[in-house]
Amino acid sequence: MHIRKSLTNVLSAVCGVIVIAAVAVWQFYLFVSFRGSHGQMDLQGGAMHLWLAIGAALMACLAGFLVFSVFLRYDKTRELHIMA
Numbered sequence: 001m002h003i004r005k006s007l008t009n010v011l012s013a014v015c016g017v018i019v020i021a022a023v024a025v026w027q028f029y030l031f032v033s034f035r036g037s038h039g040q041m042d043l044q045g046g047a048m049h050l051w052l053a054i055g056a057a058l059m060a061c062l063a064g065f066l067v068f069s070v071f072l073r074y075d076k077t078r079e080l081h082i083m084a
Contacts, residue, residue, distance in 0.1 A: 013067040017060055024056035 027049050034046030 010071055013071070017064045017067060020056055020060040020063060024053050024060055027053035027056060 031046040031049035031053060034049060
């Protein structure tokens with residue numbers, strides 16, 4: 001499978017990874033600062049935010065690995081063939 005490496009593709013892929021990582025950070029922030037109905041800190045009440053943060057962080061790591069493995073791959077079309 002050949003994926004064309006252009007500046008637009010690279011920037012959109014990197015921006016996508018950054019957005020997913022930002023969602024993970026935001027969900028973790030919501031988990032840490034979750035307050036109950038009485039206005040007190042409630043660590044167990046925001047468990048769903050913690051799971052969303054973990055899931056988004058794993059997705060960001062996987063997407064980053066896939067993006068950089070595709071865009072840093074050796075390009076065989078730019079190889080110089082010298083015939084003897």
